[in-house]
Structures are given as C-alpha cells and as structure tokens.
Amino acid sequence: MSDSVDPMNSTEPLGKLQKPATAIPSMAQVSKERKTAASTVLQKIRTSHPRASRVPDAVFAVIILLSAISVFAIVVLVAWELIDKSRLSLHQFGIGFFYGHDWDPVAGSFGAMPFIYGTLVSSFLALLMAVPLSIGVAVYVTEMCPQRLRAIISFLVELLAAIPSVIYGLWGIFVLAPLLREYVEPFLARTLGWTGLFTGPMYGLGMLAAGIIMAIMVVPVIASITREVMTAVPQNQREAVLALGATRWEMIRMGVLRNARIGIVGGIILGLGRALGETMAVTMVIGNRPEIAKSLFAPGYTMASVIANEFTEATGDLYLSALVEIGLALFIVTLIVNALARLLVWSITGGTARVRA
Amino acid sequence: MIRSFRVLLCIAVLVSCAFAQTRLNGAGATFPYPIYSKWFNEYHNQHSDIEINYQSIGSGGGIRQVQAGTVDFGASDGPMTDQQIAESKVKVLHVPTVLGSVVPAYNIPGVSGEVKFTPDALAGIFLGKITKWNDKAITSVNPGVNFPDQSITVAHRSDGSGTTYIFTDYLSKVSPDWKNNVGKGTSVKWPVGIGGKGNEGVAGSIRQLPGSIGYIELIYALQNKIPFGSVQNSSKNFIKASLDSTTAAAVGVKMPADFRVSITNPPGKDAYPIASFTWLLVPTSPTDANKGKILKEYLFWMLDKGQTMTQALSYAPLPAQVVEMEKAAITKQIKP
Numbered sequence: 001m002s003d004s005v006d007p008m009n010s011t012e013p014l015g016k017l018q019k020p021a022t023a024i025p026s027m028a029q030v031s032k033e034r035k036t037a038a039s040t041v042l043q044k045i046r047t048s049h050p051r052a053s054r055v056p057d058a059v060f061a062v063i064i065l066l067s068a069i070s071v072f073a074i075v076v077l078v079a080w081e082l083i084d085k086s087r088l089s090l091h092q093f094g095i096g097f098f099y100g101h102d103w104d105p106v107a108g109s110f111g112a113m114p115f116i117y118g119t120l121v122s123s124f125l126a127l128l129m130a131v132p133l134s135i136g137v138a139v140y141v142t143e144m145c146p147q148r149l150r151a152i153i154s155f156l157v158e159l160l161a162a163i164p165s166v167i168y169g170l171w172g173i174f175v176l177a178p179l180l181r182e183y184v185e186p187f188l189a190r191t192l193g194w195t196g197l198f199t200g201p202m203y204g205l206g207m208l209a210a211g212i213i214m215a216i217m218v219v220p221v222i223a224s225i226t227r228e229v230m231t232a233v234p235q236n237q238r239e240a241v242l243a244l245g246a247t248r249w250e251m252i253r254m255g256v257l258r259n260a261r262i263g264i265v266g267g268i269i270l271g272l273g274r275a276l277g278e279t280m281a282v283t284m285v286i287g288n289r290p291e292i293a294k295s296l297f298a299p300g301y302t303m304a305s306v307i308a309n310e311f312t313e314a315t316g317d318l319y320l321s322a323l324v325e326i327g328l329a330l331f332i333v334t335l336i337v338n339a340l341a342r343l344l345v346w347s348i349t350g351g352t353a354r355v356r357a
Numbered sequence: 358m359i360r361s362f363r364v365l366l367c368i369a370v371l372v373s374c375a376f377a378q379t380r381l382n383g384a385g386a387t388f389p390y391p392i393y394s395k396w397f398n399e400y401h402n403q404h405s406d407i408e409i410n411y412q413s414i415g416s417g418g419g420i421r422q423v424q425a426g427t428v429d430f431g432a433s434d435g436p437m438t439d440q441q442i443a444e445s446k447v448k449v450l451h452v453p454t455v456l457g458s459v460v461p462a463y464n465i466p467g468v469s470g471e472v473k474f475t476p477d478a479l480a481g482i483f484l485g486k487i488t489k490w491n492d493k494a495i496t497s498v499n500p501g502v503n504f505p506d507q508s509i510t511v512a513h514r515s516d517g518s519g520t521t522y523i524f525t526d527y528l529s530k531v532s533p534d535w536k537n538n539v540g541k542g543t544s545v546k547w548p549v550g551i552g553g554k555g556n557e558g559v560a561g562s563i564r565q566l567p568g569s570i571g572y573i574e575l576i577y578a579l580q581n582k583i584p585f586g587s588v589q590n591s592s593k594n595f596i597k598a599s600l601d602s603t604t605a606a607a608v609g610v611k612m613p614a615d616f617r618v619s620i621t622n623p624p625g626k627d628a629y630p631i632a633s634f635t636w637l638l639v640p641t642s643p644t645d646a647n648k649g650k651i652l653k654e655y656l657f658w659m660l661d662k663g664q665t666m667t668q669a670l671s672y673a674p675l676p677a678q679v680v681e682m683e684k685a686a687i688t689k690q691i692k693p
Contacts, residue, residue, distance in 0.1 A: 102546075105542050105543075105545065105546070106540035106545050106546065173561045178565055181565075201510070283515065284558060288554070301552075309515045310517040310544050312516070313516070313544065314543070314544075315420060315543065
C-alpha cells in the first residue's frame, strides 16, 4: 500500500528513481529502491499536504470493507427475513414441512417435498444434458474450429443466454411439447420403457420437458465459461503434450481439459445455480403438479414455480407463511448443493486449489 | 447544463400544478383489470383533476393492502372471509362492479360441435372419476355426438386465481364429493391433471393435448375464439355462457346487505351456473375525507355510465336491481 503514490504530485523525484527500475536489476533491489522512493515521496506529500495524505487510503479501505461486508449482510438479511416471515408455518409444521408430501391450500396442510424433489430432479436432468453439450461446444470452438466459424458459434451461444425465459417457456409449450409428445416420448417409451423412467401418459409437458428447456438455458452459461477457461490454458501446455506424441484428443484431454477442470466445474456450478432458480420457463412446461413420480413423463413442480404461481393470490397467513418457507427451503437446498459442489471440486483437485465461481 | 435543468424543473412543477390532482390508489384482482383501467382512464378524461391508479397484483394482495390501509381501495375476485373481516382494522364495503364467468373448453378429436355438460359430469371429470370421453355421464346428454374412446386429460390453472375460485366454488356446490375432498379456493389440491399458468397456459394445454378439458374465463374464450361447452343449470337447462346469461345469473340471487354473495349455481332458467361478481373493497370511513368523497362520486359514475362500457370489453354488466341496491348502500355506508 505504501508505494501506491500519485505521481502527479511529485514528478521529479519519481522520474529520477524510476529509471533504474526499468532496467530491471534484481527483485530485492527494485523493491528496496521503490521503498525509498515511496517514502521520500510520501514524506514530501505529507509536508506539503499534511492532512490529505492518509485520507484517500482510509476512505478506500472503508469502502471496500463495506462492500465486502454488504455481501454478508445481504445473505444474513435474506435468511433472517425468510425465517421471520415463515415463523407461523415453521411453528405449525416443524421440521415435517420439509419432508411432507401434502400441499392443500384449502385444508391448510403444507409440505415441501414434492417441490424439493421437482427442483432437484429437473436441475439434475438439465445438467445431465447441458454439461456434455457445453463442453463439446467449448472444445470445438477453442481447439478445432476454423477462425471464421468461431465468432459465429460464440455469438450464437451468447445469443442463447440473452433470450428471456418467458420466450423459452412459450417455445416449450408450442414447439417442444408437441415434438416430445408425438415423437420423442413414444420412442423413449418403446426403447427405454423398461427402466420405469419413461412410462405413463404422454402429455409432452412434464419433468422431461422442463429438463430439456433448462438444459438449453444452462448451455450458454457453462459453454462460455468453459471456453474462457480453456482459452486461458497456456499454449505451451498443448505443445508439450503434443511433443510427447499425443494425438489431438489426448492433447485436449490431458493438456487442456485437465488444466481447465477447476474452471469448468465452476461454470457447472454457476449453471446449476441458474437451473435451481429458474422460474418462468419451467413453470410453463413442467405441468405444475406437486407429486413425486418416477416417470419423467409425469408432471412435476419446482419450488421457484410454486412461489411465483401462488404468492399473489395467497390469502390467509398460514398459506403465505408456507410459501415463504418454500423460499427458505430453496435457500437451504441451494446452500447444500453449492457446498456439495465445492466438496466435489476439492476432491478433484486434491484439496489444494480453490474454486473461483 | 444546470440552467436547462432548472428550466426543465420549472416546467415539471408548472405542469404538475396545472393538473393539481387528487390521486387515488387501488390494488387487487387481475381479472377485471382491463375494464378497471378503461374506467379509470375514461373518468380521468372527464375529470382531469382526478387520477386513479390501479395495480393488478392479485386478489390476495388487494385484500391485504386494503386491510393495511396502504391503498385507498382494494379489489378482489372473491369476497373477504369472515375471519379476514374480523382481523381487518379497516372496515370495508364490498362493491360489485361487473360479472365474469368461467367456461369449460375442450379438445376432443373428431368432435367439433358444442358439448353439453351436467354438473355431475364436470365434477366427475375434474375428480378423476370419469376418465374416458365416451363415458355414459357425458354421452347420455349429448345424443348425436360421436365421442371417441379416448382418455380425458384435465388442464387447470397452476397460478392462484379468481377463476379457480369461481370454478371450485361451483363444483363444491354441485358435488358433495368435491366439497369434502377438494373444496374451494384460489388454489386447490387438484385430484388429477396438469397445471398451466394463466388463461393462456390452460388454453395452450387444451389446444396441444388431444382429449383434454380445462376451464377458462369467458372473456378469454370470446376474445380468442376458443370453442366451449354449455353447462346444465339448476333448472336443468343447458346454458351456454354469454354476457346475457352471466348477467342473468345475478338476477335471481337473494342479495345480502354486505354484497358478499356467491352466485354460482343460481336459480333462474336462463342463468349460466358458473358466474361471479368481482368486487371493489372500499373503506367505509376513509382516513382522507377528500379522497373518500371523490371515490364515492366515482362509484356512482361507475354504476351509471361505467356499466354501459362493459360489453365492449366482454364483461357482463350488473343487473339493474343490484345497481340500485349498491347506490343505496354506498350513500348510507361510506362516510368520508
């Protein structure tokens, strides 16, 4: 901090002392010279502006401290508000709320399990489809793609991220759902029906449709982060692997993906975050039925959807409180999933590296 | 720069002074929003010093805000419950404004004409007890219609809504089974079916799924030319919903003094059975006397002139005798 000095106030001594620094002698020498330079300059500033010297530093420190604290404050406030507003429901149902299966606003009986299940399963489905696809896109764009095509593909991927989710939802209802109902679901039922995951009436709308829509929405997040991370892998890593006689695929696997894996996992976590919280597009295609069904054809419901759907017309304090508690459940689930993802990263990297996500 | 800013500021102040306005704020139901915004706009055109803002945040929000006193009036598709009235610090008068109705829409392959539904058939379908279109409960009242042997898919609203309230209120009245197992509310625990968001979500599901049936607002069906069926009323007549048959539903009902009345399954041979009022919730002793007076004047305008504008937007107007009762109640009960 001591060597961050405004050169405008003291052009002459700095100018003189900077010269040897540009010649790059030894590190120790440089830092020593800098220190003396800085202290001289500081002294000069302090004598000419006795009060101004430390104020900007202090102000800056306070401001960044405040912005760092504000993150904590926001998280704590959100958690506190959720707990406070759901007190009625917490009191009424206790811990049973989180594994209760019943959601009956008329009878005043509420349980969050079908929504937690729907959120986790649809997000997991989305990642299952999106991760291979996005990594494929990123590998192609960074390693194998002709220069001209690269810009086009990158642009299209980013365009996907810019489409509002309600548009995805409408597209889901009018294009994806009929497609699923007419072709994809009958095919899955014929070929994979024995698993029990693809049975029952085919509406088109349901868990599978929600998973696919979210996968499309998550791809740009994961693909663009993966691409950035892979671009950042130093060229000499690739060359080194190739020099050992590796094929192109081996080079990508060992030279690039291995080096970029932490960043890729970070991208996946961000994508997961988007999937867990996605509301509009999902609620338009998932069928909105609070039920735990094994078949992916069956309709489901997510936590974010039920809040968006029922909050405006929720009359009655217990009902409102239960909806807020669903929000609390979503908060907790997000925390747990993120923590698990971090553990996963630690286990991949042997506990040395830190995640940047 | 600063100068031009000052000039702008002066203009802004002048403009706001020239239109020295009384601003009323309301919030609530989404169903009557188109007609309300038309009324408030028209009223502002005729009385340039009065502006009425309305936020369509949903009936639940409308009730909560008027209870808390944060708005000058609320609006709701369902009347406040006894418990809500007991808990509320603000005493309100329910003022019926227009009528709406809910219709069964369907997509049955090979059936293009109008299908008739008995109350038992509707309740059976939505309870999941009638599962095929060629069930006797449906075919027996539709002679000449060739129903396929197709399973029925039920589509309902996933978002809490007054439409769901009206429909489930009706089913609760005609089917004890429904009343005991499901009940009425803005959201209920549906025994079967898939949920679509909003009228457009339900209509979209119906259009997409062969063999489906759902319920939508009459207005939405009329404006989007979606075919719908007729329903048997309490006089055993099959009535197709229209603005006239909706208004007829309110004629035969005995109106209580506080206007909190459900008019589903009403008496009257021409009455369409799945209809309801929508209400403004007006505090009887407003905190701001001036605003209260203005709101009172507006209500009279709405009941006279306003009622003539409803048909253009596909809302059913109030019957004349209800209008008279409301005027008397407003004069007597609202004391700014």
